[in-house]
Amino acid sequence: MTPAELSQAVQAAVSAAVQAGELTVDVPEHVTVERPKNRDHGDYATNVALQLAKPAGRPPRAVAEILAGRLRGIGGVAKVDIAGPGFLNITLDAATQGELARTIVEAGEAYGRNEALKGLRINLEFVSANPTGPIHIGGVRWAAVGDSLARVLKATGAEVSTEYYLNDAGVQITKFAKSLKAAANGQPVPEDGYVGEYISDIAKAVTDGVPGVLDLPEDEQLQVFRTEGLKLMVAEIQRSMAEFGVHFDTWFSEQTLHDSGAVGKAIERLREQGHVFDRDGAIWLRTTDFGDDKDRVLIKADGETTYFAADAAYYLSKRDRGAEVSVYMLGADHHGYVNRLKAIAACAGDDMDRNIEVMIGQFVKMLRDGKEVRLSKRAGNIITIDDVIDWIGVDAARYMLVRQSTDSTITIDIDLVTSTSRENPVYYVQYAHARMSAVQRNAVEKGIVRSADFKPELLSSEWENDLLGQLGEFPRVLAKAGELREPHHVATYLEELARAYHRFYDNCQILPKGDEEVTDLTHARLWLADATRTTLANGLRLLGVSAPERM
RNA sequence: GCGCUCAUAGCUCAACGGAUAGAGCACUUGACUACGGAUCAAGAGGUUGCAGGUUCGAAUCCUGCUGAGCGCACCA
Structure with missing residues (x-):
């Protein structure tokens, strides 16, 4: 049951x-x-x-x-x-409890899936770091959490579309282009420009790809570095994300909002709803009607649209493309955006308590020699997603980042994480899976095939009961993680499940030793162990972590 | 000044409003002629920042205070 x-x-x-x-x-x-x-x-x-x-x-x-x-x-x-x-x-009674093992084995990969969020169409946007440099450690956290959350939401019945918003239209891109151009010409870094090895790498790739670019007039050169540099940088980000096992259904370009006229149309739609007004030569959205602390400018007095106007158009685009709920995952430095983003939804006539969710996640703090390391993309002092993968690998990195609540800051001691990565709890969970896989290999070697004649009442010891109880929790944990948008509950659960399994393993002999006979209990325990392996694998998959058969 | 978030074992973190607040690391002590010891068993470690309130019951909800991080543009 x-x-x-x-x-x-x-x-x-x-x-x-x-x-x-x-x-x-x-x-x-x-x-x-x-x-x-x-x-x-x-x-x-x-x-x-x-x-x-x-x-x-x-x-x-x-x-x-x-x-x-x-x-x-x-x-x-x-x-x-x-x-x-x-x-x-x-x-x-033991039989009723033990029957769960059969239920799980027969469900296989489907075990744990439920319909807590059945049919809900969710647009989940995360990372969305400016394409002016590699993804740094903060973005890596959202990559791990966001991707796992998408998997969890799908497992709880939601229709999820993941999205990365590319801010490819603003002055930051211009600074990026100027930095590339300067590097290619051997000139000093421009004011407020970007520095770092990747700048010279990309500059070289551009000059290799477009021979003669340095002979062009200044403004044409800049245009080449802008478009080609951006293309290369985005490709680089996409490569890192793929290597990290993170998938985005849509890479959404801010520039297309401007080019297609979507920004102007969005302003018109908001005006029809009665929340747009003129003041001091600028055009404003009255976000204070919906809890924002000040109204926001859509079009400046000089005629330029603001970033906020693009945000509004972007929200409406998500809505037009079918999202009932738009989930934004933002870093703590963006918490000031929560009210204005929600106000956009409300001004468009949506329910700001249902159609839009803004999650705020805390920072990742890095320590080296016991001191906090300040990271800055502009200063070129960054820890990238590739660094993290090099240090500890994808599995350990994803697990470390996803296992704790986004409400708390993560502190990573660089010296500690590289020297003691084996202490990562991910190995505790993976080891349980590998151990079970070894048992199955041994069973096959001994010619033992798990019988269909399963006697669940034999799983009656306290360790078997504990393990069955843990296994039964999985669907509920998933539903909770999906509803609360908190994938870390899955990691916490897997550690508890792995612990129950290891204890069971140490106290309950599964396969016969030496010339002992194969009994009904052997078969019953194989059912239980197989159910555990299935559940561990299903859980690890939701975190984007592999379930190895050998370690 | 206003606002958002956070505060739990020495450290890193858990805990649908539930019963004795749990794990890992570090520390002490046991278990390998092994279904894989990356494991298990036992011990020690806490006034959940402080003070009130709500209720059968509060780490969790509310109020105030303290401390920390962050944010308050016709920037992006």
Whole structure:
């Protein structure tokens, strides 16, 4: 029995008690059934009696008594106890619990998938770093988290489109082009220009690709460095992302918004909604109607459109392309944008609490010799995505970055991370998978084929029970991670699952030793181990981390 | 000045409003004639920044305070 099925059974028990006139309450939509930390509290516990006590006008324990009687009648429930203030502690019989292993093995790659966000069309934008240099460590965090989040959202039933917004239209690109041109001509870096080895590399690639470029007039030269340099830089970013296992469905160019007239059209649409006004020769959007602390300029007095106007056009583009929910993942230095972005949605007539979500993630702080290293792209002092991959590899890097909540800053000690990368918890999880794969190899070698005649009641030890309980949590963890947009819950879960597996492994012999006989228990444990391997692999896939058969 | 975010073991981090706040690292002590020791078992380590409030119950929600990071453009 899965936790979801048990939850429904408890809900049905409440419903039956209400119909029988034993309780007078509205039947709750969802009944919480959780895995208690303490084994003495049964396999599952529910607080439903505590929550219904007040509306029912009865003491919690009295409500619990009523429900306990009905729960005992459910098939597969071995025991129901009332504990503490009114918790219902439910113990399943071993066969009912053990059956979960079969459920998981038969579901295979589909185990864990659910419909928590069924049909929701989500546009997920992340990284979106300016294409004026390689992706640095901060962007790498959003790459790891965003890509995993996309996988999690898909697994919870959403239709997800991932997107990288290329700011290829602004003055930063002009500075980038000037920096390339200067490097190619052996001139000093222009004021506010970009420096770093990559600048001279790209400058050389441009001059190799366009022979004679240095003989062109200044302005034509600049144009070549702008278009060709941008092309090369974007290709470089795309290569890094692909190497990191991160996929974007759409690379969206800001320039196309201007070229296609989408920016002007967006302003007209907002004007029709009644939120655009003129003041001091400029055209404004009245974002203060929707919680922003000041109104924003769309077109400056000199006639130029602002970056904000492109943002508005971009939001409307996402909407026109079918997004019900636009999710933005931004760094903490952009938290000031939250209100204005949400106001764009509201000004366009959308629901700012539903159609747009802006996630703010904290920084990555780097330490070297115990001191914080200040990173700046302009100064050329950066740690790139390629550096991180070189140090510890894709698996360890992605896992490290995705396993903690984006609410907290990540502190990476450069000396420590390179010297002790083996301590990364990712190996603990991967090792569990590799260990299980080894068992399967050995089984094949001994000619043991997992029998279809599975006796789930044999999985009755505390280690097997713990492992089954953990396995049953996976769909719920995924649903939570998707709904909260927090993929780190998957990583935390996998560590707990791996721990339960390692403990099971150390305490329960799976395959016979020497000339011992193959028993029903051998087969039952192979089912359980296979279910674990399946779940570990499914979870690791969601994080973009490999599930190795050997390490 | 106004605003956003954060504060949990020595360190890095977890914890749908639930029962005795959990892991890893580091520290102490055990388990390898091995289904893979990248593991397991045991120990030690906490007034969840401070003070109130809400309730059957608060690390979690609310208020105030302290500390840290960041943001407050007709820049992009």
